[in-house]
Amino acid sequence: MHLADLPPLPEAPGVYQWWKGSSVIYVGKAKSLKARVSSYFHGEGKALTIASEADRLEFIVTRDEVEALLLEANLIKLHRPRYNVLMKDDKHYPFLKLTNEPYPILLIVRRVDNDGARYWGPFPDGGAVRRIKRLIDRIFPIRKNSGVPLKKRRYPCLNFSMGRCLAPCIGQADPAAYREMVRQVEQVLDGKVSELLGDLELKMRQAARNQDFERAAEIRDQMEAVRSFFGTVQQAYDPELGDLDFLGLARAGRYAIVQLYQVRGGQMLGRNSRFIEDVEEASDQELLWAFLRDYYLEATPLPPLVLLPSEVEDMGALSQFLSSRAGKKVEVRIPQRGDKTRLLELAEKNARTALETEMRLLERKGDHPGLVALKDVLGLSVRPYRIEGYDISNLFGESPVASITVFEGGRPKKAEYRRMKIKTDSKSPDDYLALEQAIYRRFTGSLSASMAVPDLLLIDGGLGQVRAAQKGLERAGIQIPLVGLAKREETLILPNGRSIELPLTHPALQLLIFQRDETHNNGLQFHRKLRSQKALKSVFDNIPGIGPKRKEALLAQFSTLEELKAMDAERLAKLPGMDKRSAEAVLKALSQVG
Known part of the structure; x- marks a missing residue:
């Protein structure tokens, strides 16, 4: 594309998209669309490559830079353009959600809705978020089940008998006592552990003075559980630091890592890390901006201060965007001296250590030729590491089941294979509906919290199955690349209807056939077991x-x-x-x- 081929561009803020054929290859934002896009033809390196490769440009004018920032982030998530910096771990990480009800419940969810609930996250470590929830479930007697919204029961569940729930489902809970428990849960999740422990100690002493020694012992056990858990994951800093986030960046060759640390009430609360590949042509500014764009699009709650190791483009717009999300002023700053510079030094040191660890892991795993080839064959932005395979098995519509297999690094991870009974009211088989249901349940039900989000979905079947799977992903509100493998011709099928034929000796095809057959056999074994159990029941x-x-x-x-x-x-x-x-x-x- 040449400068003369550009459409008339306004001197206004907005977002622009470089297209090649039917694909977006780059998305950017600008204070002035005319100045920014024109600069691509006078620059060098990646900018000139993008302009030369593209065959058309589209743009959207926005009201201000903040709106452009938000639109840019959403378009990059939608199109995952080849020339944008994309996070390898940019997935739907879990959040903790405290529902907006008279008797709230704490849930692990994969997305943030505008429903008045409180959210904390995202948590890149699924195991950590489950440990936090188990801790809260154990020491705070808020409800664990009975539905959302709360459904009335005739009898309480076992948690009430164990003293782990106040049983609002049968009208047993005192509203004031329940609100107090919810406030304490919020203190834990906000990182105000010292404040919570102070409150609990006062209540324990008051209970002891009233000779309610059983209640005093319960509060003492709560305090010990909180200290035990958070003592292993937090490191104390100067309480005057208050609430803030700070970032560290490290890079080596074609790899980089960005880490964000959360300090709440002067204590380290958590860390969020993103590993990035193919960064040779990306600047530090681009890497930091990509992380900030993706992380803060969903992260909640936000602190009043974010510390960066170096300048990024449009820091003013970034501050305005974060402030609008937080509902309060959020400052973005590069500290020059004092304790806050030492925090950044710590972040950089830890980022270097984490990057070295990641690179050693890559060396140990090796580059599986099938995964290397898949990235190129499917035009993926990153090399897939975790692939989930799906197949539907039934016999004349009887006992339909879904089979899920997991491959990591090109090898089966059998401990994570899953099987799922398909709920159906029809006696005639409908593999498309069954597959859509299986995908939707996988990414919205209990498996969404216990299993990592894959880099690629492999569907056993042709275009009909692939589009059914795509529909399941859309219903679940999640975007994951997927490919179908048609049995007869061993042809790869993409959601847009495009088919890819590869020789049987191709490493990408060999890997997919291996996993497809594993998925099929896993489903058949489960289906045979169900049929056998049904026959056994009928005999009796x-x-x-x-x-x-x-x-x-x-x-x-x-x-x-x-x-x-x-x-x-x-x-x-x-x-x-x-x-x-x-x-x-x-x-x-x-x-x-x-």
Whole structure:
């Protein structure tokens, strides 16, 4: 593209997109669209490469730079352009959500909604967020289930009997006491641990003075649990530091890492780290900006101060954007002296250590040729490391199940294989609907909190299955690249309908075939087990002397007809709930099944 080919550009703030064919190759923002876009033809390096490669330019005028910043971030997440700096770990990290209800519940979720709830996150370490939730569930008796919004029950759950819930579901909870518990949970999640411990100590002493020693002991146990947990994850600093975030950056060759540390109430609360590849042509300013853009688009709550190791473009607009998100003034600053410069030195040191660790891990894992090839074949922005495979298995529409496999670094991770029963009201098979349901449930249900977000989805099937999977992702509000593998021709299918044919010896195709077959076999095994259990249940239905209790006892002991047939009458009679007569009746019925 040449300068003369540009459309008339206004001297106004906005966002511009360089296109090549049907793909966006770069998204940028500008105070003046005319000045910024024109500069691409007078520059050098990456800017000139982008302008030369693009065949058209589109732009959107915004009201101000803050609106341009937000639009740029959303468009980059949507298109993931090849020439933008993209975070390898830019995924839907989990958040903690305290619902907006009279009796709130704490949940692990994958996205932030404008629903009046309070959110904390994102947490890049899924294990850490689950440990925090388990701690809170254990020591604060707020409700753990009973639905969102709260659903009334006839009887309380086991948590009430264990003293871990005030049972608002049966109207047992005192509203004031529940509000106090919620306030304490918020203190923990806001990092105000010292303040919480001070409040708890006052309440413990008051309970002791009132000779309510049982209550005093409960509060003491709460305090010990909080100290024990946060004593292992926090490091004390000067309390005068207050609440702030500070960043560190390290780079080596084609790799870089950006880390953000949270200080709340003068204590280190957490760290968020992003690893970036192919950064040879990116400046420190671009790397920091990419992190800030992606992280603060969702992060909550925000501190009043953010410390950067070096200047980034449009710091004023960034400060305005953060202030609008926080609902209060947020300052972005580069400290020149004092304790805050030492924080940045600490961040840089830790970032260098983390980068060295990441590079050693890459060396240990090696570069799997299939993953290297997949990045180029599918035009992905980063090399995929974690791939999830999906397949639907059924027999004439009976007992449909979804199979999920996980490969990391080109190798099966069998501990994370999953199987899912598909809920259906229809007797006729509908693999498309089943696949859409499986994908939606995977990324919105309990698996979304317990499993990492993959870099790529592999769908066993053609264009229909691929588009059904895409629909499931859209319903879940998540964007992940996906590819289908049609069985007969072993052709790769993309959501836009494009097909890619590769020779059978191609490393990318060999890897996908391996995982596709693993996924198919995983589903078939589960499906056979379900059918066998169903057959087992039907055998027991008409056997004299085998009532509901004996039937359940037998089903608890055996999962297939073959296992039961291998028993003799004497051993079968000794099982719980059985006797010699019923054992003989069961074996006689089995002999007639064949």
